């Protein structure tokens with residue numbers, strides 16, 4: 229018996245087919261049949277490995293896409309990302325038990341690979357020829373890579389001039405057809421949904437429920453790394469809200485299938501200039517009010533009309549979670565802390581540490597609680613912002629932790645003098 233897709237709006241149920249959206253236009257969600265898998269079995273599997281369990285996504289196959297034949301799986305050994313801690317970041321946030329799970333260690337440098345391996349594998353299973361997405365850069369890089377591996381055509385819509393260079397470079401280099409849309413991410417997202425149906429392209433944004441299924445594995449792997457003892461908090465940056473939705477779904481399934489006892493609380497962090505989800509949560513509204521001109525230096529989360537807000541609000545409510553917002557300056561100072569502790573991440577990722585610090589300061593995170601921040605992307609994704617911070621060339625940012633390079637004549641005495649000063 230295969231898993232079914234259920235509409236979160238009208239409740240219509242579909243058996244897996246080549247659809248990503250309900251006939252009513254609502255978002256679909258994968259409903260798992262009861263899973264009979266134990267913690268012991270998963271730990272045994274992690275130790276033994278072998279295809280497809282080498283992947284930190286497919287290790288949890290029953291929980292991400294139980295019925296897909298192994299021959300359809302397109303995998304780059306994604307996941308298997310490390311959990312770090314460092315006194316510098318702990319002291320900065322005022323949280324003793326602070327961990328960072330580094331999703332930038334995925335094959336294309338972001339957490340998107342976890343959803344993409346499942347999405348592209350499903351595209352192969354249903355015989356799709358062209359896959360597509362709109363993106364602020366990481367989804368497009370990931371889609372381009374996995375599509376190339378599978379021999380599928382990839383088409384991506386990106387907001388013109390608004391995505392970090394590392395991500396643009398990856399997407400072009402992996403061979404995707406890049407359409408630079410004159411407008412913002414929300415325009416690209418709207419247009420790709422229109423184009424997907426008329427051009428027979430299989431959409432692999434997180435509106436596709438299989439992307440969410442793969443992204444759940446961040447949570448599965450994290451909890452396994454913590455020896456199945458949940459942390460008190462999981463803090464993550466929030467943009468289009470697929471990841472927040474996936475985390476909520478993962479936690480609810482872990483609880484339902486008896487793999488965890490304690491439910492961690494989710495803290496979703498938005499950037500001040502792109503915070504429609506924060507406003508929704510804070511004001512107790514029932515409908516998201518979109519932000520028309522989102523603005524943040526963390527280009528990955530520069531999103532005013534997040535598609536997965538309904539699933540994400542369910543995740544926050546279910547985990548007794550919170551939504552917080554932080555400024556661009558707080559994001560980049562937190563990033564400087566993560567970077568100079570030797571771990572490093574892209575700007576949006578650091579919203580998690582900035583958010584954890586704020587929540588601790590406000591007393592929402594209590595003394596002694598265990599906190600895991602998800603670092604969603606690699607330090608090399610956005611070098612222009614990183615160098616701009618350290619050379620104080622960013623508008624409206626006052627860097628607290630600058631480390632500018634020094635320029636010296638090619639003369640050893642002058643170099644010594646400069647180093648001594």
Ligand code: F0G
Nearest residue numbers: 363364366367467468469470471604605
């Ligand atoms: N962090 C990074 C590095 C991202 O690339 C994204 C989203 C997020 C956080 C937010 O995750 O959208 O699931 O809430 N990037 C998407 C993209 C939008 O196109 O790459 P979310």
